[in-house]
Structure formats: C-alpha cells, structure tokens
Amino acid sequence: MASNAPVLILLGPPGAGKGTQARMLEEDFGLVQLSTGDMLRAAVASGTEAGRKAKAVMEAGQLVSDDIVLAILKDRMSQPDVAKGIILDGFPRTDGQAAALDGLLSANGQKVTAAISLEVDDEAMVGRVSGRYTCACGEGYHDQFKQPAKAGTCDKCGGTSFKRRADDNAETVRERLKAYHAQTAPLIAYYEGKGVLQKIDAMGAIADIRTALGQIVQGVAA
Ligand code: AMP
Secondary structure, three states: OOOOOEEEEEEEEOOOOOHHHHHHHHHOOOOOEEEEEHHHHHHHHHHHHHHHHHHHHHOOOOOOOOHHHHHHHHHHHOOOHHHHEEEEEEOOHHHHHHHHHHHHHOOOOOOOEEEEEEOOHHHHHHHHHHHHEOOOOOOOOEEEEEEOOOOOOOOOOOOEEEOOOOOOHHHHHHHHHHHHHHOOOHHHHHHHHHOOEEEOOOOOOOHHHHHHHHHHHHHHOO
C-alpha cells in the first residue's frame, strides 16, 4: 500500500451500516473495502482450515480468534489492489487486533488515518440485522429499509440470486451485540486517545449517513 494511502476504520455494532457505507465509500473515493466478516465467510464456504475453525464460533455470534483473523487480513493487505487506501469494516474488533494493525501499518511508515464510530441505538439493531439480505454480487438489501426497485432483481447487477447470513437471526444478533460491547467498543477510547476518532449519528437515512461520512473522508483523506 502506498505510504500516504488512507486507512479508515468503521466502528459500530452489527447492523450499524458498516458494510453498506464501506461499499459507498469504495464508489465515492476509490478505496477498497476490507471486511474480515466477508473474508471469514468465504473461508467457511471454501472449507479452508481457518474456515472450519471459524464456522461454529461465527454461528454462535462470538469472535473468531485473533490469530485466524490476523492471518486472513495480512494476506489480503498484501494484495496490490489495496494500494489506493482501505476501509476496514469489522476489523479491528479486539485490543490485540488494534495493536497488530498499528504494527502492520508502522512497518510501512503508516498509521490509521481515521476511525469513524457509527453511533446507533442497540435496540434498533436486532430489527435492522434480522431483515437484511444480499445479492450474489455483494449489494445489500433490507426487507424494510432498502428493497430493490424491481422486486427480486438486484438494482446493481440485475441478478436474481439473494442470500441471508446464518448469523443474522435475533438470538445470534444479541450475542454479537454482547461481543461488540465487551470486546470492540473499548476501541472507541483507544482511537480517541490517538486523536483519530470521529463519531457520526448513524440512525438516519442511508443517503444522509453517506454524505456525513463523505465529508469526514474528504477532510482526512483528500
Ligand atoms: P461481520 O460480517 O463483520 O458482522 O462478522 C461476522 C462474524 O465474523 C462475527 O460475528 C465474528 O464471528 C466474525 N468476525 C468478523 N470479523 C472479525 C474480527 N475482526 N475478529 C473476530 N471475529 C470476526
């Protein structure tokens, strides 16, 4: 990665909109979304050793071990398409991951450009997550908040094959929220201490959050 390339982190509980907004930032700024959740789901689907170890942990709504996540992320960060800068979505999630990220970046003369916390109400997250589904192309939809213009057809690619995540059910979402508060929320203070934290209200419309995020990114990464 170029040493002046932006490194953005999206922080927030499941359902806060990290994936949706990261994809929009890709479009708006030419950055690359790195979602450790997507990487782990791909590992599970292809039956790698890491995937076999991660599967049950993910289905229970717990966090996969730092070792597995870091190995997958490092491998992805070594690929050439990340050169223009990255948006980390769902990583780091623990103190250990945040420290490892700092180490990885500093080896390349870099540091985190901004950590943006998407601020939401927990109670609303169970409904948000339970209703979501994704096209095979990666475009996200929601039963209530974001239906395709033509029912059953993806706005983005015209595809008709959609899927729902195994862990997007109310019971597992509650476990994921617990894991977020116990292990990930402390990172808000960690990045505040480093002077790179920004907070935005993420309870409103997707388009308004996109605008607010875009202004922040323009300020730090233009
Ligand atoms: P996500 O797609 O970000 O909601 O992640 C889905 C699941 O993958 C989480 O509930 C965890 O089990 C696992 N996961 C994703 N990213 C991480 C991470 N950085 N550290 C540990 N587990 C993760």
